Amino acid sequence: MADLHLPGTLLPLFAGLPRRLEVDADTVVEAIDGLDARWPGLRDRLCEPGPALRRHIHVYVDGERAALDTTLGERSRVDVIAAISGG
């Protein structure tokens, strides 16, 4: 199970969404799809059609900048970051 950390800006948009949760997924996109199944619409908040990560959404897997197809290890830590974007 990967240890997924989400940006605080997502929490008010989806009832019951925690800041941190464990997900069973082999890739970043699978993890996001799993979240979207539980909280419909969440994928659109992180991804553009394609899909591709939104420009100011950065994902790190075990501290390394990741893409949607980055694979997750059994105990990976995944950080989803709302990157610096204006004031």
Next chain:
Amino acid sequence: MPRTVLLVGTRKGCFLLESDADRRAWKLRGPYCEAWPVYHAVHDRASGAIYAAAASEWHGAGVWRSTDLGETWELSSEGLAYDAEGGTKVSKISGLTAAHGRVLAGAESAGVFESRDGGATWSLLSTLEGQPGRSDWNDPALQPPGHLGLPAMLPHPDDPARFWAVVQGIGIFETTDDGASWTPRNRGLRADWPREHEEIGFCVHKLVMSPVDHERLFQQNHVGVHRSDDAGLSWTEVTEGLPSEFGFAAGAHPHDRDTYYVIPLDGAHGRTMPEGHAAVWRTRDAGATWQRLDRGLPQHDAHLGVLREGLAVDTYDVPGVYFGTSTGQVFASADEGESWSEIASYLPAVASVEVAVVG
């Protein structure tokens, strides 16, 4: 007693200002929409719902909706997207209008989406393909932002299939078959720049219709104020008497077909009120003459900007007029613009002001 509710879209969320029919004392609520930048918030008189067009730098574009006058809100962007294969993106929803049981959303890059379920889901209605020069609208070499937007739609009050759409820097298009086909409606407008196509290339900032004469349209253009007496088939310039030909906002009187409001701005980089003297200008004769309305507004050192959706007129017998500024003030008049008071002073930059009379 009716409630008067101003919907104020700002750089940091949607705010509501509420009063009674006297429109003297106002109470502020907000920010709503999780403080996302809100470009246009509207009230659907038929359903009572509020819709707010928003775009977060992080989480994309969407439309917030509230069915309880702002107490609770929901966000949806389901269907608010172009096909991924085309490479065109919806970077923001710029304008909304609710009429005939649906909501229309104008998008950037240019397209019209509709929702027939109260904003829960959306579908693409038209991208105005086939119009002259359409292929250039998303060319970054021609459009510095990378694409143009479609910031406004004007519905016909009686005909659901007929409405006008404004495309930035291109002009007005009319459809009479719900977006299946379009006709440019810019004849007689002025443009002080070269244009490749005769029918387009006009910079329409705000288009309004007289609620009591649906043939009478009025617009604040990048260059001048213009009137149409034939529902946009032809336009006549009526700028003379105003301190500037430039401005963004315009409003129509609810009961008098000849009365309109504009807010002239300096047309250079500043785009604020001329000489720091705040004023709304009103015509009572369809643009033949103009009066400066500034009683109660700051007379000097007031470098206020007002954007295209920043002015609203209510529907009372003696209508109120409202405007919000890019420096976060909202001003209100309860007497058709004769006198003004500042009803909010420290909001984030205001993008839009709309007014609803409810109850």
